[in-house]
Amino acid sequence: MKKRKGGSGGASWMDTYGDMVTLLLCFFVLLYSMSSIDQQKWVQLVQSFNPDAVHEATEMKGNAGQLADPTGGPDGGSGQQTQEEIDTTIEQLFIDLQTYVAQQGAAENISVTKGDGYVFISFNDAVFFDGDSYVLRTDGEEILNEVGTIIGKARSSIDELRILGHTAQGDPSKPNNPTVDRFLASDRATVVLVYLQELNILDPARMISMGYGQFRPVADNASSEGRAKNRRVELIVTGLDVTSTLGDGIEQYYTERGTESPVSAETRTGTAAIG
Template identity: 50%
Template sequence: MKRRRKGGGGANWQDTYGDMVTLLLCFFVLLYSMSSINESKWALIVQSFKRDATLQTMDTHGEGSGDQTDDQISKEDVTEALNQIAMALNEYSEKNNLQQQMSITQGADYVFITFRDAVFFEGDSYVLLDSGKRMLDEVANAIAPQNNLIDEMRVMGHTSQGDPTKPNNPTVDRFLASNRASTVTVYLQEKNVIDPDKLVSVGYGQWRPIAGFDNDTERAKNRRVEIMITGMNPDSAENSVDKYFTIREGEAE
């Protein structure tokens, strides 16, 4: 008769292995609980996966169908949006004979609008005139349908040197330019046609002239308000302002 082996210790290693895995799990949970997550960076990671999924879907099924989403924005879409803005403003300018008061220039990824200062403000004032309000209403109407394709709308205020031989008082010059730019920015923001975080106001004072200071005609050209509208970058998940703050927060950590 065969003798039976005593004990059944063949499975004891599984108990040891299970304890080790449990301890490792507790260790990683502890590490996670002590870590901090940058919400902006996490959003970028999630957005990158979404973008990859969209591209994979389009590669598999050909051109996308249905309504266009933010992940499907292309450079052609942005260019077309800027074309529509420039076209609407040019039509308004020609219809109302405003070529001397406003000019529109379009580049590859921007629309640049220049307004003569006299149609917006009087003398050394930064109170917006009715003529300026009417022009800004048209700007608002032009950008409203393209809001999601606009990266930034920068409003720039300029003055002119009153005395050809002597620069303006810096305090008066800077505050006047900044206040005028801010007044225009506030007016556009209150129209609720573009996200407020896309609006930026800058006062350059007399230091970005487009003409001389020797006579009234030249000085009048320097007194102006400019608006630069830049389109979204389809290769980026966030606009330039968000990108800057994301990088800065990462550096601070």
């Protein structure tokens, strides 16, 4: 009987198959390295397998430096806004504030103006404080309730809300005591900021108080009317600029100090906006 020849034919096709699989693996790895993952789609995929999965929003650089997160704008809006949408919101804020002042007949004590990307609101001392005082008056609280609610409607488009405190020079021939002057101006601005912050109209990280003292008058201190105009608190509402390569006000602060923000917008606010 003829002896069957031995051989390793099986091993030959296994070698070829192994080489092909290796090449396919390299091909797909190459494709993957050239691709980018859509974060939002990835989250949807994960949640489709596990509906209870919790996605923690992370801040990332995007849109020419503007802070963004998967939930939307800086205060958790429905999506990234265009500059045109932001400008429209700031314009509407200006109109709403003007309407409020006209309805209240308060044009003598409250003025509202608009510049390029910001709204400027000025209150003289009769609105919020008595002379030489930083205790907020009851009628001043009522005005802040209304003005704060109007500002809160535009929160998703606001970069910063700055509160400026001023004093008048009591004796036109003699400057105020620097310590008293500076603290009074700063205290007035801070009292207004704290009241607005407790209304929860805006991310507190976007609210800033500043005291200018007597050094930026808008009227002559020689008359009581002029001093009343100089003893004032002002609000400057600045809209976001998504075209800025420096980012928004919060991002610029951390850039200037050479670090990144350790917390997200949600962590800073902790509570929802007013209705």
